[in-house]
Amino acid sequence: MMDKALEVLERRLSRQLAASLETCVRCGICADSCHYYLADPRPEHVPAYRAELLRRIYRRHHDPVGRLFPGLVRARELDDELAEELIKSAYGTCTMCRRCVLNCPMGVDNGLIVRTARGMLAALGRVPKGLQDTVDVHLESGNNMAVSEEDFVETLEWLEEQLQDEVDDPEARIPVNQAGARVLYTLNPREAKYYPLTILAAAKVFYAAGESWTLSTRAWDVTNYALFNGDDEAAREIAGWLAQEAAELGVEEVVMAECGHGFRAFRWEGENWLGRSYAAPVRGFVELVAEYIRTGRIKLDPAQNPEPVTYHDPCNQARNGGILEEPRYILKHAVADFREMHPHGRENFCCGGGGGMMAMGEFAEGRLAAGRVKAEQIRATGAKVVATSCHNCLDQITELSKHYDLGIKVLNLCEVVAEAIILPGDRQ
Numbered sequence: 569m570m571d572k573a574l575e576v577l578e579r580r581l582s583r584q585l586a587a588s589l590e591t592c593v594r595c596g597i598c599a600d601s602c603h604y605y606l607a608d609p610r611p612e613h614v615p616a617y618r619a620e621l622l623r624r625i626y627r628r629h630h631d632p633v634g635r636l637f638p639g640l641v642r643a644r645e646l647d648d649e650l651a652e653e654l655i656k657s658a659y660g661t662c663t664m665c666r667r668c669v670l671n672c673p674m675g676v677d678n679g680l681i682v683r684t685a686r687g688m689l690a691a692l693g694r695v696p697k698g699l700q701d702t703v704d705v706h707l708e709s710g711n712n713m714a715v716s717e718e719d720f721v722e723t724l725e726w727l728e729e730q731l732q733d734e735v736d737d738p739e740a741r742i743p744v745n746q747a748g749a750r751v752l753y754t755l756n757p758r759e760a761k762y763y764p765l766t767i768l769a770a771a772k773v774f775y776a777a778g779e780s781w782t783l784s785t786r787a788w789d790v791t792n793y794a795l796f797n798g799d800d801e802a803a804r805e806i807a808g809w810l811a812q813e814a815a816e817l818g819v820e821e822v823v824m825a826e827c828g829h830g831f832r833a834f835r836w837e838g839e840n841w842l843g844r845s846y847a848a849p850v851r852g853f854v855e856l857v858a859e860y861i862r863t864g865r866i867k868l869d870p871a872q873n874p875e876p877v878t879y880h881d882p883c884n885q886a887r888n889g890g891i892l893e894e895p896r897y898i899l900k901h902a903v904a905d906f907r908e909m910h911p912h913g914r915e916n917f918c919c920g921g922g923g924g925m926m927a928m929g930e931f932a933e934g935r936l937a938a939g940r941v942k943a944e945q946i947r948a949t950g951a952k953v954v955a956t957s958c959h960n961c962l963d964q965i966t967e968l969s970k971h972y973d974l975g976i977k978v979l980n981l982c983e984v985v986a987e988a989i990i991l992p993g994d995r996q
């Protein structure tokens with residue numbers, strides 16, 4: 569039974585993973601990088617401790633001493649008890665934010681180790697149910713909330729009417745399945761189901777920029793929770809749909825809606841999972857909006873957002889995705905009073921909602937406890953609005969605001985930008 573998990577370990581044993589499993593010197597420097605450890609400094613919250621669980625299995629099979637005398641090097645066979653420990657550790661107390669990676673002097677990639685452990689548990693069918701359901705629903709229905717095509721189209725038609733009212737132009741469109749459009753835009757199902765106004769905000773930005781864009785009714789979900797459950801087969805299938813749709817529509821680029829892990833999964837991991845290059849390049853919405861501002865395609869009035877605003881960097885878009893300057897560039901043009909958190913950018917702390925944590929109710933208490941680090945960062949800025957660029961971050965920070973009484977509003981960047989937009993007809 570455990571063989572399937574060990575096969576995953578063997579298959580994924582790249583040079584990078586082997587180096588990470590071999591080179592930890594147990595200095596403990598990574599401890600202070602991790603929001604779990606800072607919020608609750610227990611040994612099991614030290615990143616190196618989490619990695620040690622997989623390292624023991626690795627030593628049992630790859631260390632000559634570990635094979636013969638496991639006790640001498642603390643090697644251990646994967647059994648039921650260790651699998652249970654791994655579930656709590658890899659799914660329950662790590663958001664795969666990779667802040668610890670940045671701060672390890674040996675370059676140990678604990679995020680990679682944790683994802684490998686998750687992949688092994690996925691092969692055993694032991695992914696926490698909420699997270700596995702999200703992946704299964706995506707595979708079965710084409711999006712992770714099972715939004716039917718009929719409901720999706722109806723929502724877009726209603727939003728198109730809203731857009732026409734908002735920009736006072738009966739010709740304003742939310743285009744669907746338009747072959748030859750320049751941009752294929754994606755959405756988070758959460759937007760279609762619960763927060764359609766973020767779709768309206770993005771549509772308003774595209775309208776103001778005069779963009780040639782389209783949505784697809786066939787492949788539109790920006791998310792890929794298989795990044796988090798660790799199942800590469802599922803991740804490949806999900807990434808493949810969007811890649812294929814972009815090729816069939818013949819777009820010039822795919823623009824990922826504001827979704828941290830979705831951006832990382834498709835922009836940085838997808839081509840590896842698929843083993844081929846995409847037909848069209850991939851950018852985040854934030855990168856495109858920064859370009860619109862820089863090239864004068866949209867104009868913003870910061871006075872429309874007078875309250876103090878801070879920005880939370882989604883780990884998978886910033887540290888793990890490379891989008892660092894663009895959100896700041898946008899906010900400096902879109903709001904009157906922008907305040908940085910400390911630390912921010914590449915060194916930003918995870919909000920606690922990453923790694924699929926929002927889908928695993930059994931770990932909610934620890935998630936909110938670990939979010940204390942982010943709550944304190946936000947409070948110290950004195951901001952009344954937290955802008956971010958990820959729906960998981962948005963949900964987690966909204967919960968943190970209630971839990972820690974922060975009294976803030978949380979918005980995605982597209983909403984902040986849409987509020988400040990000067991429509992083409994109103995430009996002087």
Ligand code: SF4
Pocket residue numbers: 591592593594595596597598599615616671672673674675676
């Ligand atoms: S900082 Fe790196 S080398 Fe030091 S204990 Fe952590 S993972 Fe190991």
Ligand code: SF4
Pocket residue numbers: 601602603604614615618661662663664665666667668669678679682918
């Ligand atoms: S990846 Fe993030 S949550 Fe996981 S051990 Fe490292 S710092 Fe902690």
